[in-house]
Amino acid sequence: MTSRRIVLSRSAALIGAASTGLLLPEIARAQSGKVRVGLMLPYTGTFAQLGVAIENGVRMAIDERGGKLGGRDIEWFKVDDESDPSKGVENASKLVQRDKVDVLIGTVHSGVQMGIQKVARDSGVLSLIPNAGVLAATRSLCAPNVFRTSFTNSQPTLALGKAMVDRGHKKAVWITWKYAAGNEAFEGFKESYTAAGGTIVKELGLPFPNVEFQALLTEIASLNPDAVACFFAGGGAAKFIRDYAAAGLKGKIPLYGSGFLTEGVLDAAGPAAEGIITTMHYSDSLDTPRNKAFRLAYAKTFRSQPDVYAVQGYDTGLLLSQGAAAVKGDLSAKPALYKALESAVIDSPRGKWTMSKSHNPIQDIYLRQVENKENKVIGIAAKALADSGAGCKMA
Numbered sequence: 001m002t003s004r005r006i007v008l009s010r011s012a013a014l015i016g017a018a019s020t021g022l023l024l025p026e027i028a029r030a031q032s033g034k035v036r037v038g039l040m041l042p043y044t045g046t047f048a049q050l051g052v053a054i055e056n057g058v059r060m061a062i063d064e065r066g067g068k069l070g071g072r073d074i075e076w077f078k079v080d081d082e083s084d085p086s087k088g089v090e091n092a093s094k095l096v097q098r099d100k101v102d103v104l105i106g107t108v109h110s111g112v113q114m115g116i117q118k119v120a121r122d123s124g125v126l127s128l129i130p131n132a133g134v135l136a137a138t139r140s141l142c143a144p145n146v147f148r149t150s151f152t153n154s155q156p157t158l159a160l161g162k163a164m165v166d167r168g169h170k171k172a173v174w175i176t177w178k179y180a181a182g183n184e185a186f187e188g189f190k191e192s193y194t195a196a197g198g199t200i201v202k203e204l205g206l207p208f209p210n211v212e213f214q215a216l217l218t219e220i221a222s223l224n225p226d227a228v229a230c231f232f233a234g235g236g237a238a239k240f241i242r243d244y245a246a247a248g249l250k251g252k253i254p255l256y257g258s259g260f261l262t263e264g265v266l267d268a269a270g271p272a273a274e275g276i277i278t279t280m281h282y283s284d285s286l287d288t289p290r291n292k293a294f295r296l297a298y299a300k301t302f303r304s305q306p307d308v309y310a311v312q313g314y315d316t317g318l319l320l321s322q323g324a325a326a327v328k329g330d331l332s333a334k335p336a337l338y339k340a341l342e343s344a345v346i347d348s349p350r351g352k353w354t355m356s357k358s359h360n361p362i363q364d365i366y367l368r369q370v371e372n373k374e375n376k377v378i379g380i381a382a383k384a385l386a387d388s389g390a391g392c393k394m395a
């Protein structure tokens with residue numbers, strides 16, 4: 001890859017380095033010719049499986065396009081963020097300062113994302129968010145170098161309230177982990193459920209990542225609402241679904257959720273998950289050639305079924321490939337790179353989507369029901385739903 005632009009920008013760097021005596025690692029890096037891609041994901045803890053699915057998706061999209069970015073080979077760097085917000089800044093800095101990545105892909109947990117967001121804003125490194133839905137990342141703290149390929153935390157639940165009221169459930173209990181993702185999912189639920197005429201009789205919570213649900217399930221039984229709505233994900237979601245059934249609530253008080261509740265957990269949750277209705281920007285059963293080809297290829301490569309996290313990782317790989325191709329591999333050509341990312345149309349297994357002005361997907365939200373260990377589409381809960389981007393100065 002020796003485009004004129006890269007040759008020119010390298011000689012400019014050499015002149016700069018000669019005059020300042022600094023930047024030697026920068027030159028070595030440019031000469032190595034590889035794009036440095038950092039993955040900051042949870043590989044341990046309740047979200048471990050989510051991190052693996054995202055990485056699989058990213059690699060699959062890039063491998064399908066020849067394993068290069070804009071014609072350049074890739075060097076990968078990985079950090080296990082453990083879904084620990086207290087280490088967010090430190091872990092992101094390892095990738096940006098120590099490993100000098102050109103792009104940081106991460107992460108799953110909203111609290112950890114706030115650390116990445118700080119490092120991304122301070123350093124200007126390209127930051128692609130393959131899951132974490134924290135509102136601030138594409139609202140008040142939005143940035144030209146930060147792009148999300150997943151959702152905002154309130155996006156799926158904004159489509160949930162009406163679906164529940166339409167089914168006759170007028171009084172609901174909400175339950176979640178009390179941290180940004182759960183609290184912001186509640187914001188979406190509250191808005192949509194009350195607008196549709198529903199009443200939230202109680203808001204219950206426990207700290208992330210606790211899974212001692214017993215006392216809360218006893219409280220739900222005594223409140224006896226028409227339905228329960230929740231946000232849980234990963235290993236904790238599988239346990240919540242099983243405990244809900246074991247407490248005798250399944251079949252008595254219908255369980256609804258933000259779709260993460262039933263993503264990647266259907267084997268672990270077993271029969272207890274059957275019948276659960278959720279809203280989400282993806283469904284296993286989307287009957288499109290694009291989704292079918294993706295699912296087949298993923299299952300062949302990784303010997304497991306893809307879920308929404310795999311799709312989000314895959315779309316991150318697609319976005320990065322498209323952006324890198326537009327600048328012929330020169331990720332330092334920032335205005336052109338950002339323009340390409342902003343105007344990308346992602347041909348995703350979830351359906352085609354585009355970026356909002358604040359860099360978050362504008363996407364359809366499906367109504368799904370678990371049937372035979374699959375999230376089956378039973379309707380479209382919202383068409384081309386965009387997050388408000390409130391407070392984002394770019395929007």
Ligand code: PHB
Pocket residue numbers: 108109110111131132133134153181232233234260
């Ligand atoms: C988040 O913390 O933003 C988060 C984590 C797991 C999910 C969804 C959102 O499945």
